[in-house]
Amino acid sequence: MSTDNVVRPPFTLAEFLDSWDEESPQRAFSELARGDLRRRPDDGTEVLASRAEIVEFLRHPAVRATDGVHYNMGAQRPLIPLDLDGDRHRFYRRLLDPLFSPRNVAYLESRIRTRTSALIDEFIEAGEAELMEALCGPLPSLIFIDLLGLPLEDLPVFLDFKEAVVRPHGATLAEQREYMNRAGQVTYDYLVSELARRRAKPSTDDLIGGFLTTTVDGRTLTDEEIVDICYLLVIAGIDTVTSSLSCQLAWLAKHPAERARIVADESLLGRAVEEIQRFESPVPLAHRWVAEDITINGRAFAAGTTVEVLWAAANVDPANFDDPLTVDFDRPHNNHVGFAAGPHRCLGTNLARLELRVALSEFHRRIPDYRIAPGNTVVWINYGVRAALSLPIVFTPDRFAPRNGGSQ
Ligand code: HEM
Structure with a gap:
């Protein structure tokens, strides 16, 4: 991930608060969740930050995922399915949800472990690593290539594209839009030619194979539909996992007592991952558009209004979570919305959870004891997604742990 030449207007209303802190933005988000501040001071965008209000708002059929133009x-x-609503959106979710069920992504578990272990091999002897570059960046891209069944040498096409759209270059919004359009065209061209290749030589044991054969309401998908789905998956399924993994590892590096608990008892890992996701909220917000005048919980939204929906605030909402700024692996009801809520809740939740759990399991098996490298700090970014852009650690490897989950 790079931050060069990037123009950054405040990404979220939370950045306008005195309590905003790039390293620990949770306090500012928690303040917003109380609902005292409801509009961005720069452009007047309406903001929703309380968990209950967000969930209620997203249930309303007049709430749309796009303005229908851009x-x-x-x-x-x-x-x-991200830019669609109503019946069209439901049609695609009925088709896609089964392909991303826990059962259908489970086959990737051993691949995730092998890929994680191979990346660890590259730095374990050094006793130090910059984890964004060495693990968090490459791992989700490699899994993505496995998932779609694409040639490994095509990886740069996706990496360049997702970097260009998540952090576009350009001094103005128009320049940034133009930059993203150019990157998008390269990806469309790639996907069109890859599909032609795959139709000529069909196989069903990967996701593109699944797209080519799955039917809903008696029909299969067209090439254009498959391209439009894959285009979104590149955007939605790589950087989100990279960012989440970096947040998880940064938090665990700074909290040795909690880390020791998951090293000693791996059955805690699933809950630990969810709780750190809640607290860190690597995808902090989304936008929604209101198609007609509506009132939600006594608050009016006029037709045409754009709304900033703050998952990151909902996840530290004191009205919903006891002691929201404490990370508690034993939290009894963790109904966080880090994977969104409403019709557009994350399609890849099961896959993302699997990637995080298996990568962290393998990492802690081989490197149970690590800390931020003395004299260094974690560099945070909160624009687009929250991530530890630079995560330098030192560690003592467990030299007796077998490689690759003990299977090699
Ligand atoms: C930890 C990693 C992830 C996080 C935190 C995350 C979070 C989210 C969030 C917050 C949304 C809602 C976006 C919006 O409303 O604008 C979303 C939607 C989506 N995500 Fe994820 N995501 C993750 C991983 C993945 C993966 C691995 C995939 C697939 C390979 C994926 C595919 C999608 C898709 C397709 C949507 C759109 C769903 C729809 O519009 O119906 N995500 N995700």
């Missing part, structure tokens, strides 16, 4: 991140057509 599409996300360099796309020439609506992203499927």
Whole structure:
């Protein structure tokens, strides 16, 4: 991830608060969740930050995922399913949800472990590493290539594209849009030619194979639909996991007592991952559009209004979570919305959870004891997604732990 030449207007209302802190933004988000501040001071955008209000708002059929004119991140057509609403959106979710069920992503578990272990091999002898570069960046991209069944040498196409759309270059919004459009065109061209290749030589044991054969309401997908789905998956499924893994490892590096608990008892890992996701909220917000005048919980939203929906605030909302600024692996009811809420809740939740749990399991098996490298600090970014852009650690490897989950 790079931050060069990037123009950054405040990404979220939370940045306008005195309590805003790049390293620990949770306090500012928690303040917003109380609902005292409801509009951005720069452009007047309406903001929703309380968990209950967000959930209620997203249930309303007049709440749309786009303004119907502009599409996300360099796309020439609506992203499927993110830019669709109502019946069309439901149609694609019925088709896609089964492909991302826990059962259908489980086959990737051993691959995730092998890939994690191979990346660790590259730095374990050194006793130090910059984890964004050495692990968090490459791992989700490699898994993505495995998932879609693409050639490994095509990886740079996706890395360049997702970097361009998540952090576009350009001094103005128009320049940034143009930059994203150029990157988007390269990806469309790649996906069109890859699909032609795959139709000529069909196989069903990966996701593209699944797209080519799955049917809903008696029909299969067209090439254009498959391209529009894959285009979104590149945007939604790589950087989010990279950022989450970096947040998880940064938090665990700074909290040795809690880390020792998961090293001693791996059955805690699933809950620990969820709780750190709640606290860190690597995807902090989304935007929604209101198609007609509506009132939610006594608050009016006029037709045409854009709304900033703050998952990161909902996740530290004191009205919903006891002691929200404490990370508690034993929290009894962790109903966080880090994977969104409402119709557009994350399609890849099961895969993301699997990637995080298996990568962290393998990492702690081989490197149970680590800390931020003395004299260094973690460099945070909170623009687009929250991530530890630079995560330098030192550690004592467990030299007796077998490589690759003990299977090699
Ligand atoms: C820890 C990692 C992840 C996090 C935190 C995350 C979070 C989210 C959030 C907050 C949304 C809602 C976006 C919005 O409303 O604008 C979303 C939607 C989505 N995510 Fe994820 N995501 C993650 C990983 C993945 C993965 C691995 C995939 C697939 C490979 C994926 C695919 C999608 C798709 C397709 C949508 C759109 C769903 C729809 O519009 O119906 N995500 N995700």
